[in-house]
Structure formats: structure tokens, C-alpha cells
Amino acid sequence: MDILITGGAGFLGAKLAQQLLARATLAGRDGKQHAITRITLLDRVAAAGFTDPRIVTLVGDVADAATIDAAMTAQVQSVFHLAAVVSGEAESDFDLGMRINLDATRLLLEAARTRGQCPRVVFTSSVAVFGGTLPAQVLDTTAVTPQGSYGAQKAMCELLITDASRKGFIDGRALRVPTVSVRPGLPNKAASGFASGIIREPLNSITTVCPVAPDTKVWLTSPRTALFNLIHAHEIDGAALGASRALNLPGLATTVGDMVAALARVGGEQTLKHIHWQEDAAISRLVRSWPGDFVTNRADALGFLRDHDFDAVVRAYIEDALGGD
């Protein structure tokens, strides 16, 4: 069982690789579990910290045809395609967003088609495919209406993945992943970056700016739940997704104000002084265009999980990233 993870040096990619190594098996095309023999981590930089001989790091540009050709060999039976330019950057650098978020996906699907092994492909789409005037709760049947280039690119990839699955080039699953919070590490250029920053930085006694108002609604997933759902998406029968391979993942509906209240409860009132509230119009526009609540009957029936309590999410972050407090 040969696995390719694009964005493999990123936070989710590296965590996913660790979990797969620990699992040791994954479902093959026949639906049965097979021993994982190799995990290729493709990214712009080398994934660090791996000593397991099953890990191969591949440094390259995911939108470069030769790189994808080298990564997407005939042995690869599973792909987790996580590489992306984040929302804020895709909006400010249109060409880069099109290249990494759209062209790279197309190259990957085309390579799979050429090889002919019909790999399972798990793709991370986003709630940013929705926007504008939305129902109070987004349903499984709600039309995509992206209000940013990132969301438009993700929505196009969903169409590519569904069509490639129908044609038998791949067996794809495109997951509309809620905003991941709390991400460890450094801030990135995602418009949603604050959703981790306002928890992570105060817990590390670092000052952070919150660019959106406390009443801003957010639809969240913890990293642990996101990882469970990524692997679960790989393991289910692709045909169970139906005609569209795009799926709204379960999440936790909350507000930025309630997130900060959870931080105060779990991390102490003194953490709040590290948050400076200063609205950024561009970020606020994008974030407020995303839906804050969903009814995810389809994903629930397929066994995907959600977080229920943001206090528990903050505690899990402390446990995972800070080694307990």
C-alpha cells in the first residue's frame, strides 16, 4: 500500500502521516485492509522529524508536471491531496491560487488517469465554497456560491474530482473541511488564521490581533476530528457518497466571542489581555461570507465525526501541542 500526501510537510499532512504509520494499514481498491509500505510526503520543503523507513520525503512544486509525474507512480493507491494556497493568499495572488489550488489538482488527476490504477483520492475542499446570502443552516443540497477565489478554486476541484470519479480515473472524496482550530505552529495567510491565533498565541503569552468582531460565526473542527474524518473518508466506499463526491463535514457552530470565553475558562482570564480586537475589512468580508452553521445529515449517516465542546478542543490543543499544562 503506497500512499501519497501532498502538502505532506504541513501541519495536517505530517499529523496524518504519523497516524497512518501508527495504523499500519489502509483500505485498498478491493476495500480490504493492506499494510502501508510507503508514504510519500510531497511539499515545497522537506517534512521534518520522520525516522520511519516507510516515509519518503519529496521536495517539489505540486503544480509542476514532472514533480507530479514522479510522485504519482503506478504504485500509489491512495492520495491525500492537502496542498493548497490558503484563502487570504489566493485572494491577493490570483495566479498563485489558480496554479496551486486548481492546476495542481488537475495534474494529479491526469497523472492518475494515465497510470490507470484508479486510486482513492481524499481532497480537502472547504466551507469557503459557500458564501453570500445563505440559509441560516447550510444543507447538503445548498448550492456552492464562493465569494473568494479560494472558494471558487476549491469548488472547481470538487467538480473535477466528481467527474474523474464518474469516469473511473480516480475514486475521489472531496471534503468541505470546517475551519481547523486550534492549529499549532506559526500564523499562516489563511483569512481564517485568527481562529487558531486567538487561542494559540494567548496560551503562549504572545500578543495576537483578532481581525473579526466577537459576534462572527464560525464552523470549526479540531485537528483531531479533522484527521479522523480524513482517514474515515478514505476508508468508506466511494459509491456511498452518491453522484457528487463533495461532502459537507460535520463541525461545531460557535462564535469568535464564545471561543474566547472558552479560552478564558480553560486557559485563565489572564490570557485575554493578549488579544487585540482590530477589525480588518478584507479578512472580515471573506470570513463573514462563509457559513457559520450546517445540517450535515449525509456525513453524519456516513459516520463522520464532529466536536461538541470548544472547551474540550482548547484542552486537547494544550495536551497535544504544549504537552499538558
Add this chain to the structure above:
Amino acid sequence: MDILITGGAGFLGAKLAQQLLARATLAGRDGKQHAITRITLLDRVAAAGFTDPRIVTLVGDVADAATIDAAMTAQVQSVFHLAAVVSGEAESDFDLGMRINLDATRLLLEAARTRGQCPRVVFTSSVAVFGGTLPAQVLDTTAVTPQGSYGAQKAMCELLITDASRKGFIDGRALRVPTVSVRPGLPNKAASGFASGIIREPLNSITTVCPVAPDTKVWLTSPRTALFNLIHAHEIDGAALGASRALNLPGLATTVGDMVAALARVGGEQTLKHIHWQEDAAISRLVRSWPGDFVTNRADALGFLRDHDFDAVVRAYIEDALGGD
């Protein structure tokens, strides 16, 4: 006022050019009417039959960057992007469909962005963006669920056009045009080709095969109404379309059986002997995946038109194509 029509040698493109020449003016970026000084007809073959000095024919591949570069000059303020590989061909030749239906649109938008004049762009999308399990009537809010590569490619172009409009690269309108019937001329490779063939061929005493059952639902527009709506889409304020530039056009909901009944009424019972009913599984699958009825409140409010009576459509075909009977 400099206009570009891709697919300009095709039936709709050539008819559109004739109507634009007769109109003599079109709305510019300022919303005011400007004299039409040039109409460039880009197609694989030269558009025939034009003597008006305002017509320029350009023979080339719409997916070739140099051709688009030559066609999409800084003077072009209006684009009617009609060039496409039809549904049946996009399904059988995936690469050709991606190239003409997706890549060409992207080239065109990119050229407009480089030139910087923000032209009005009218794009012909299709009801084939819908499919699978649909409500009895498709609404303005119904999610796209293409069941073929043609529909997937059109849906991706809608996303490109909406995003490019939001970014100010173009001022776009993507029209989900119902199946056009009755098209004059020769059969093409569209899965919907029968919708014209079963009327046109019998009226010309030519035998035709109907590849779908009489109870198959279809959502139709006559060529006259389609042309009115193409020009109307150009003339309205793009902002009136709202956040998504894709629009379900009004149509006539009928069945293949009722179309043939209209043929018998208008053309005489003897026409029916020219229709051989022989179901084609691949065509039937695609056509039955398309919706047969819509509620088009948004387009109705914007002043788009529909046909109300298929008998009148057949009579108009006889008038336009056969010069009366």
C-alpha cells in the same frame, strides 16, 4: 464598439452576428448604447455569407493562446463566448472537452484581464450542469450536480466567470441555456441533437432516429428566444445578477412525445413515418439526467423570455429555415 463572437461560424453565432448588425448598437461599459463598428467571428472555419464590412472572420483554435491573443484585443468591449464541444463529444473525448470547454474559457478571461478593459462577457452554459436526483422543478437556488463531463466543464466555467467578474477582470453573465430546438442544418454530436432532428428531418422528408423514449422530459428554447436572451443578457446591468453570474434561463417544459405531436399538427401526420424510435443507452442516460422543468423567478424578473407553445416553435422553424411552407 468592437465585439468578439467565439463559435461565430456556428448556427447561433452567425444568427447572433446578423441580429447585432441589424441592431447596429450595443451597451458599452458605461451602460449607454454605442455603434457597433466591428464583429469578429472566431471559429475553426470561416463564417460564410457575410458581406457587411463590420464583420471580420478569424479562423483559429479557440483553445490556442495566440489565437485568443489575436482575437481578444484591447478594443473588444463585448464577448459572446459560444464556442464549445457539445455534450456527446465532451463525454466521448474527455481531453477535447476539457480543452475547448474549460481551457479556452480560461484563456479568454486571462486575455481580458491582461488587456484590462473589463469587457461584458456573455457565456453559454447549459442545463447539463444539473443532473441526478433533482427536485420536480429546478429552482434558482438548486445546486449544480453535473452527470457528464460537458456539464462539469460548463459548471467550472460559471465559477471562473463569477470569480473573474468579482475581481473586475470581466463583467460576465453565464446563461444556462435550455436545449435549443429547432436548430436548422446538419445533426451534431450533442446528446440533445435529437430534439432538433426529430422535427427538422421529418419536415425535410429525411429519416431520423430518436434515441430517447417519448416520455423523456425536455426543457426547450427556440432559436429566436435564445438569441433574444443572449443579447438581453449583454444589455442588463451585470450587478443585477448578484453574487453568482450564472443564471437559469426560462424555457418550455415538454416531453419528446408532445414535441412529436406538435410536429404532426403543424407538419402533418405523414411526417411521423420518418421517425424511428430506437433508444440509445448512453444518450438516454445523459438526457434523462438533465432537468425537464424549472422555476426561473430570477431570470423572469430580469426580463428574459420563454417560449410558450411548441407548435409555434415548429411554425417559426418552417418560416425561418424553409422559407414558409
